[in-house]
Amino acid sequence: MSAFLDALARVPPLLAAHVLLSAAALLLALAIATPLAIWSARRPAVARVALGIASLIQTIPSLALLALFFPLLLSLRAIVAVPALGFLPALLALTLYALLPLLRNGVAGLHGIDPAVIEAADAVGMTPSQKLRLVEAPLAAPVAIAGLRTAATWTIGAATLSTTVGAASLGDLIFAGLQTQSWSLVLAGCVAAAGLALAVDGLIGLVERGLATRRRGLAIGALVVLLLGLAAATAPLWRAGGERRVVVGAKNFGEQFILARLIGDRLTRAGYTVEYREGLGSAVIFGAVASGEVDVYVDYAGTIWTNEMRRTDTPPRAPMLRDLAAWTAGKGVRMAGPLGFENAYAFAMKRGDAARLGVRTLADLAARSPSLRLGSDLEFLERPEWAAVRRAYPMRFASTTPYSPTFMYQALASGRVDVISAFSSDGRIAADGLVTLTDPKRAIPGYDAILLVAPAPARDARFLAAIRPLVGRIPVDAMRAANLQVDRADDKRTPEQAARWLAERIGL
Amino acid sequence: MPSPAPAVTFEGVFKRFGDVAAVDGVSLTIAPGEFVALVGTSGSGKSTLLKTINRLVEPDDGAVLIDGRDVRAGPAPLLRRRIGYVFQSIGLFPHWTVAENIGAGPRVAGQAPPDVGRLLDLVELPASVATRMPHELSGGQRQRIAIARALAPGARLLLLDEALGALDPVTRDGVGRRLADLHAELALTTVLVTHDMAEALLLATRVLVMKDGRIVADATPAELAGGGGGEAAQALVAVPRAQADRLRELGR
Numbered sequence: 001m002s003a004f005l006d007a008l009a010r011v012p013p014l015l016a017a018h019v020l021l022s023a024a025a026l027l028l029a030l031a032i033a034t035p036l037a038i039w040s041a042r043r044p045a046v047a048r049v050a051l052g053i054a055s056l057i058q059t060i061p062s063l064a065l066l067a068l069f070f071p072l073l074l075s076l077r078a079i080v081a082v083p084a085l086g087f088l089p090a091l092l093a094l095t096l097y098a099l100l101p102l103l104r105n106g107v108a109g110l111h112g113i114d115p116a117v118i119e120a121a122d123a124v125g126m127t128p129s130q131k132l133r134l135v136e137a138p139l140a141a142p143v144a145i146a147g148l149r150t151a152a153t154w155t156i157g158a159a160t161l162s163t164t165v166g167a168a169s170l171g172d173l174i175f176a177g178l179q180t181q182s183w184s185l186v187l188a189g190c191v192a193a194a195g196l197a198l199a200v201d202g203l204i205g206l207v208e209r210g211l212a213t214r215r216r217g218l219a220i221g222a223l224v225v226l227l228l229g230l231a232a233a234t235a236p237l238w239r240a241g242g243e244r245r246v247v248v249g250a251k252n253f254g255e256q257f258i259l260a261r262l263i264g265d266r267l268t269r270a271g272y273t274v275e276y277r278e279g280l281g282s283a284v285i286f287g288a289v290a291s292g293e294v295d296v297y298v299d300y301a302g303t304i305w306t307n308e309m310r311r312t313d314t315p316p317r318a319p320m321l322r323d324l325a326a327w328t329a330g331k332g333v334r335m336a337g338p339l340g341f342e343n344a345y346a347f348a349m350k351r352g353d354a355a356r357l358g359v360r361t362l363a364d365l366a367a368r369s370p371s372l373r374l375g376s377d378l379e380f381l382e383r384p385e386w387a388a389v390r391r392a393y394p395m396r397f398a399s400t401t402p403y404s405p406t407f408m409y410q411a412l413a414s415g416r417v418d419v420i421s422a423f424s425s426d427g428r429i430a431a432d433g434l435v436t437l438t439d440p441k442r443a444i445p446g447y448d449a450i451l452l453v454a455p456a457p458a459r460d461a462r463f464l465a466a467i468r469p470l471v472g473r474i475p476v477d478a479m480r481a482a483n484l485q486v487d488r489a490d491d492k493r494t495p496e497q498a499a500r501w502l503a504e505r506i507g508l
Numbered sequence: 509m510p511s512p513a514p515a516v517t518f519e520g521v522f523k524r525f526g527d528v529a530a531v532d533g534v535s536l537t538i539a540p541g542e543f544v545a546l547v548g549t550s551g552s553g554k555s556t557l558l559k560t561i562n563r564l565v566e567p568d569d570g571a572v573l574i575d576g577r578d579v580r581a582g583p584a585p586l587l588r589r590r591i592g593y594v595f596q597s598i599g600l601f602p603h604w605t606v607a608e609n610i611g612a613g614p615r616v617a618g619q620a621p622p623d624v625g626r627l628l629d630l631v632e633l634p635a636s637v638a639t640r641m642p643h644e645l646s647g648g649q650r651q652r653i654a655i656a657r658a659l660a661p662g663a664r665l666l667l668l669d670e671a672l673g674a675l676d677p678v679t680r681d682g683v684g685r686r687l688a689d690l691h692a693e694l695a696l697t698t699v700l701v702t703h704d705m706a707e708a709l710l711l712a713t714r715v716l717v718m719k720d721g722r723i724v725a726d727a728t729p730a731e732l733a734g735g736g737g738g739e740a741a742q743a744l745v746a747v748p749r750a751q752a753d754r755l756r757e758l759g760r
Contacts, residue, residue: 120599122564124613124657125589134616138603214603 006494007188010173013275015192016236017168021087022159022196023230025094026152033099037106037144038132047107054100062158066093066165070284085288090162090169097158098151105147109140138211145208149201156197160189163279166288170196175279180254180486181406182494199229246457249285249294250278253405254486254495255343255425255479259298259449261499263467266508267296270466282307282379290331292454296467299452300343302445304328306384314388314445321448334458336451337471341425341479344447345385346436348422350412354435361438365419366393374400375408375417385444386421392443406487425449425476427484449474469508478505513540513697514665516561520570523556530556531567532721538714543691543698545708547744548718554701555669557718561699562591562667574665589617592658596670598650600642606653607638613661627656630693632686648679655687659694666691668700672707684711706748709733717741 040047057065069089073082082088113136121131160171170193177185203226210219246267250260257278264274277294286308288294301324305311309327314320325335347365359365365372374397380386381402389395397419403411409428411417422429424436424447451470457463482502485493493501516538523531530553538544546554559565560572563584572579579587600609607624614622625635631652642650651671658666668687672680688711691698702708708715709729717725717740725732725741732745 114597114599114602116595116597116599117601118599119564119595119597120601120654122584123562123588123593123595123599124616125585125587125661126612126616127583127585130585130616134612135601 003182003184003494004187007173007177007182007184010185011170011188011192013236014168014170014172014189015196016234018156018159018170018193018196019230019233020237021090021094021162021167021169022152022155025091025159026098026148026155028091028095029098029102029151029155030148032095033102033106037103037110038136040103040107041110050103051100051107054103057096058100062093062097063161063164065097066090066161069093070165074287083291083293085166085284085291086293087167089165090159090167093165094155094158094162098155101147101150101154102144103147105150106140106144109143109147110136112143113139142208142212145204145211149204149208152200152204153197156193156200160193164281166277166280166284166293168275168277172276172278175252176257176495179252179279179405180257180492180495181489182492196233200226203229245273245275246295246463247275247277247293249280249288249297250276251282251285251297252279254498255423255483256298257495258482258486258498258502259339261496262502263296263298263451263470265499265503266466266470267463270462272463272466286333286452289452289454290333292456295454295457295463296336297452298339298449300447301338301450302344302385302447304450305445306388311445312384312388314442317446317448320446321450324450328452332455332458334453334455336453336464336467339449339451339470339474340472341449341474341476342447343423343425343449343479345380345444346422346424346429347419348412348429348434348436349419351433351435353418354437359437361440362389362393362395362443363440365437366395369395369397371398372418373398373416374419374421375411376400376402376421377405377408378402380421388443392441425479425483426487427480427482428487430480431484431488449479473506473508474502475506478502481505511664513695514575515540516665516697516699517573517576518557518560518570519573521557521560521567521572522569523553523560523565523567525556529553529721531560533570534721534723535570536716536723536726538697538699540697541695543688543711543713544700545712545715546699546701546718547703547705547708547715549703552718553721554718558667558669558699558701561665562588562593564593585616589613589661590663590665592655592661592663592666594651594654594658594666594668594671596673598647598654598674600650600653600657602642604642605638606640606642606645609642609653610638610657610660612657613663617661619661622660627660628653630659630690631656632682646679648675648683651675651679651683652686655683655690659690664694664696666696666698668698670701670703673702673704680707687711705732705744706751709745709748715741717744 036050040050069092070084073084073089076082077084117135121135159169160174162169163171163175170189173185173189177183203222206222207219210222248260248264250256260276260278264276267274280288282303285297289297301320304324321338328335347362349359357368359368381400401417408420409432412420413432429436451467482498485498486495518534518536521531521534534557546558548554556565560567563579610624610627611621624638628635628638633649633652672684675683684707700712709732712729715727715729715732716723719740725737727737727741731737732741
């Protein structure tokens with residue numbers, strides 16, 4: 001229960017961001033859909049095109065729609081300076097998503113008006129704008145408002161997915177909870193999002209009832225409660241000025257959550273107000289630190305090396321880190337230093353299986369691969385590292401199945417797969433009795449955990465002084481132990497608790 | 509009465525819907541103060557001709573003049589605010605009270621609100637219905653309110669498109685008599701479109717018969733009752749006459 005209360009304590013700032021994002025998307029969608037619905041109701045050809053496009057958008061899964069705006073905005077950056085991450089892509093995707101119910105119900109509401117009433121409006125001498133304002137709008141309102149309620153509910157629900165493009169929302173809790181199997185976090189996120197959706201839906205419903213029954217007091221009262229409630233919910237975003245907030249970023253797995261808290265705790269003690277932006281994809285997080293939307297996060301040398309720098313060679317550790325630091329500096333991002341451990345992609349098998357099959361290296365694995373099944377995390381099969389491994393050790397598995405990390409370990413334990421693309425700092429490698437295979441041809445580059453700092457805080461001596469003690473300080477066994485505390489099924493700790501344990505263990 | 513009622517002139521009015529000429533070159537003049545009934549079967553073009561007066565239908569050719577002025581001379585909403593229009597499906601605004609419905613014309617014209625009590629009195633309804641909503645009223649009451657709404661801006665030209673068509677016979681007779689009285693009291697020019705020759709004969713001062721988009725007869729009720737007006741008109745007069753004869757025989 002106290003874990004749930006702890007989780008609830010994280011709701012207010014995320015709820016504020018969630019409300020702001022959903023409300024902005026809904027208002028923008030209304031501003032687009034209203035004139036379009038009126039135009040569509042007058043011209044069937046326009047209605048066919050507008051509703052067709054809106055329906056088509058609706059068939060795109062909302063997660064994919066959000067993700068598609070990242071490359072779209074990136075390409076737009078050549079023309080205008082727009083952020084490709086965070087609020088803007090989330091706003092645009094949610095706006096498009098809200099269009100269909102608004103448009104469809106708007107057109108249906110206008111078409112549903114008795115033609116005799118329209119004829120009477122013309123006959124008493126109403127101009128087109130008087131007819132719209134006095135007759136069509138109020139008579140189409142019940143159906144149009146029903147569309148608004150649907151759009152509001154959808155938008156509030158889909159806004160939880162905006163976490164993946166770096167916009168803060170209640171989805172932060174849900175995604176973090178799913179990754180670390182902290183159901184109290186998932187529950188807190190879901191309860192808050194559902195409660196918000198129900199409250200908004202109910203209040204808009206009251207406004208509609210007030211209008212329908214000509215009870216002006218009820219309509220205005222419900223509207224005032226709705227607006228005041230939404231304004232109050234965004235209160236945590238009202239900045240008093242003064243102390244600059246810093247944003248600590250994290251990707252979507254336990255080790256990242258722990259390291260984010262470890263960094264955040266140090267910054268808090270140095271007097272900064274810290275915000276966490278968790279659950280960012282590998283593809284977007286470096287862009288976020290380069291553009292200053294995230295101030296600091298931990299990445300892995302090999303990831304930057306292959307994904308961002310597009311390098312395919314695998315030099316020794318020292319020259320690799322030197323090249324990497326020079327390259328990020330060219331993007332304005334400061335590589336503050338390696339933390340002291342690696343989290344490399346490492347193929348892992350059960351100890352008994354490896355011994356029985358005589359597999360110790362990736363070359364051995366390649367020879368056995370036609371009779372083995374590979375389980376991977378969700379992105380590995382698309383990553384350049386996998387291509388590099390296959391170039392060095394031609395392998396073809398009987399099957400390959402992507403899993404979210406927790407389920408990948410379970411799949412290996414239960415025998416559904418024979419080998420997995422594990423992470424070398426993962427506590428479950430030791431806990432589950434797994435062996436990792438060696439890479440004699442050095443196909444996979446080094447994966448030193450490195451601290452990356454955005455351009456502005458890189459010039460802030462106090463900021464750098466707060467995080468610099470972490471450099472070279474975290475041995476891999478300490479990291480594994482902390483990871484296991486978060487990832488294990490029993491006696492699970494929160495990332496905050498594991499971060500505090502880790503700080504103590506390394507003497508900070 | 510301050511000014512004479514308006515006159516309406518059709519000059520070669522022509523309107524085509526697809527391949528059908530709904531109004532096929534009609535020219536005639538309606539004098540101030542006349543109560544004209546425009547009679548014909550369904551599809552004869554009578555409603556289309558009526559609607560060219562307040563521009564709910566724009567003719568393909570020809571012109572419509574009110575007191576010598578082309579109806580296309582200004583914006584259509586300004587024209588319509590001077591013309592009362594009542595039609596079969598009534599079209600009260602369902603989200604407004606009776607008083608708000610009656611006040612619609614003056615409101616959109618930016619005039620002072622009308623005397624709702626007096627207008628309700630004109631159509632023989634109690635002042636208490638002013639605050640009711642349209643759905644609470646009977647069909648006959650609603651049609652009377654539509655008439656009050658049409659008269660509210662001080663219209664002197666009243667267009668009635670099958671205005672009594674949806675009412676039960678008793679209500680229909682009552683509203684019809686009231687219309688005839690209002691025509692006289694307010695010194696209106698009235699044009700009534702109907703497919704019911706008996707209604708035309710009993711209410712109007714002049715009956716026009718339309719067939720296939722043309723005026724085929726133009727006579728007074730007395731002339732028609734006396735067998736005049738031509739073949740097409742007499743075919744329509746024959747129906748109520750035969751009904752009256754049969755009723756008389758039943759009474760013997």
